[in-house]
Amino acid sequence: MFQVSKLTVSKLTALIASLFLFQCASVPPEDDFRARWSDSLLGSNVQANTEAEIKFGREVAARMLVDVDGVENFELQKYVNTLGKYLAQYSARPELEFYFWVIESDTINAYAMPGGYIFLTTSAYRLMENEAELAGVLAHEIAHVKQKHIVNALDIKTVGAGATLTQLTSGASDAFRIAMDQAADQAIQLLTDEGLNQSDEFEADEIGLTIMVQAGYAPDEYLAYLKRVSASKATQQKELSHTHPSFATRLERLEAVKVSYGMENLNYAILEERFKQHPLE
Amino acid sequence: MQVSKLVLWSAILFPVMGLADEFHNVNQIVGDRSIGMAGAYGAVSDDASGMVFNPAGIAFSNSASMSANVNTLQWSQITYQEALQGKFDYQRSSYQVLPNFFGVVQPFGDWKVGFSSAIDDSTQEKQYQTFENLVGIQRFVVNLNNLQTTYNVGPTIAKKLSNTVAIGVSLPLHYHTSEFISNQSVLFEASSNNQLEWSNIYRRKTEQGLRPKLGIIFNPLPKVSLGATIDHTVVFAAAQTLQESQCSTNTTDVGCSSQINPEIINYSLIPRYPIQVRIAGAWFPNSAVLVSGDLIYNTAVKATDGFPAKEITLDGALGLEWYWTPRWALRSGVYTSMANTPELNNTGTYQNPHINRYGSTFSIARFSQGSSISLGLMALYGEGQSQLFGSIPNLLQSTTSLDLNAFFTTSYRY
DSSP: HHHHHHHHHHHHHHHHHHHHHHHHHHHHOOOSTTTTTHHHHHHHHHHHHHHHHHHHHHHHHHHHHHHHOBBOOOOHHHHHHHHHHHHHSSSTTTOOOOOOEOOOOSSOEEETTTEEEEEEEEHHHHHSSSSHHHHHHHHHHHHHHHHHHHHHHTTBBBSSSBBHHHHHTTTTTOOOOHHHHHHHHHHHHIIIOOOOOOOHHHHHHHHHHHHHTTTOOTTTTHOOOOOOOOHHHHHHHHHHHHSSHHHHHHHHHHHHHHHTTTOOOOOBOOHHHHHHHHOOO | OHHHHHHHHHHHHHEEEEEEESTTTTOOOOHHHHTTTTTTOOTTOOSTTHHHHHHGGGGOOSSSSEEEEEEEEEEEEEEEEEEEEETTEEEEEEEEOOEEEEEEEEEETTTEEEEEEEEEEEEEEEEEEEOOOOOTTEEEEEEEEEEEEEEEEEEEEEESSSSEEEEEOOOOEEEEEEEEEEEEEEOOOTTTSEEEEEEEEEEEEEEEEOOOOEEEEEEEEETTEEEEEEEEEEEEEEEEEEEEEEEESSSSSOOOOEEOOOEEEEOOOOOOOOOEEEEEEEEETTTTEEEEEEEEEEEOBOTTTBOOOOEEEEOOOOOOOOEEEEEEEEEEEEEEEEESSSSOOOSSSSSEEEEEEEEEEEEEEEEEEEEEEEEEEEEEEEEEOOOOOOOOOOOOEEEEEEEEEEEEEEEEEE
């Protein structure tokens, strides 16, 4: 009987030891020794969600580009990209690589897709008079990306139960692939027709204004640009008016934001000359 | 017969508070990870439950966190062996559902601030017992209601002084409330000259004070953490109410042959608590294994008016946490809860129970992103001596206690 017990104990000890050794070999090293293995779940999910957001944004951008052409002006595209990436440093989304692209369009608008893909129309660019105005528009779009407005508007849960963005972009099943197609179409519909919630636009205006100020640009120029757009041809601003709150309300709120953040009378950069060195034609 | 009568009267006059009580300095173990590791948490403490064990620990928390004991099912029983007429055990039990901890930690600039609510000690006895086979006694009825709870509720603030040193302070409010009601009735056999003895005791007690706790955590080596705390409960205000009444009848006298008329007595006696020092160490060999141990030293307290002296206690706790996947972890631990009363002697009277207790815990936790839930069991066994019939020297009862506790805890990092 004793022999049996001894054997059983030995086997049990060996089993526990092998489990322990297997587990030790699997445990990832940590810089912070207090970090527990379960903490890796948090990190991997954030990473997975970011990757899914980028993948989804790339899909939406690709679909947008089916119907529009990019401007074939390398210097201009480089200029807008350089400025946009500089502004994106203030987005608090360091995990994203932002891309800015000027597209041919008679419509005055700009589009922010998940993951950091931002398009600006030629009509919107033509109406600008200085770099601060361009910075204001790009910062507004960066704010949409920062706040994940499209993802939230589509009610795709980036974490948790149900169809997550990670699942949609995984292509793991036909159902997910179909859902992904539908979500991308809905995103384009939101960008070009339905528009985001008014509260999202106000939020993007507010955050965008703080981004451009942090980057050193005069906030008044963004307001001046919006006033100019509101006075432009109705056909050109039709989509913008349809998808955004009224200019009067936006300007009124932006004035309030300026006051509450102490952004009045800032003698910040406008950079008209540099902007004019990058004409469309 | 006379001995039986005396013994029973003595029981009436000296109701012993044997369950979770002031006779031990380690009572409720609270928190999420900490309860699974038997309270061996003084050198870990890097989440909301750390506020109870070592306030400095929350400085090492990487994010805002929240933890709570959603439910703790507690069952306790104390057995006074052969207490009644030398042949019948007297048992008392307590059952309660107790959510005994809630805590939140948030970063605040370079500081971490938190708020916690912990129940440091609690019992809830509601008992009705009848004994019918005692010699010379037709029926002995004990009806007991004993509720005691001690709360520690308040803020904590902590700061890392460097990557290896952190300090923290907790300043919880100490609030204790207890209510004790005992009704006992003895109906003697018809052959006896005595007919009936009846007594009622009502005691109520409240205390308000503070329990400041200062903590430090030091990481002298990679993967090693040392912690130390000192705390002292200081009572600012206390109120006690006592009412006793009793009556005994016999076949010769009219009315009560002896009696204590009911009278409410209010008084305000300030109890004193020991200074507690906790020294702790933890070893984090990798992100899947954690071993920790605490020593808890409580100073002696001199007797004051209305309160007995307390002796020095030295308790220990040893805990282990082991992840076998990122989603699953086991926690286990052992701990002691030594009596702060002196050992009983055969010449003394009205001596408080001296029961040393030894506990173990086990829990399993599942993680999902920032949240975790744990389910566990705790057992605490004690052995010692009591003097149920306080007026009779040389009549001590061997006493055992058993506490079983099923707990469900959760925590969330955000």
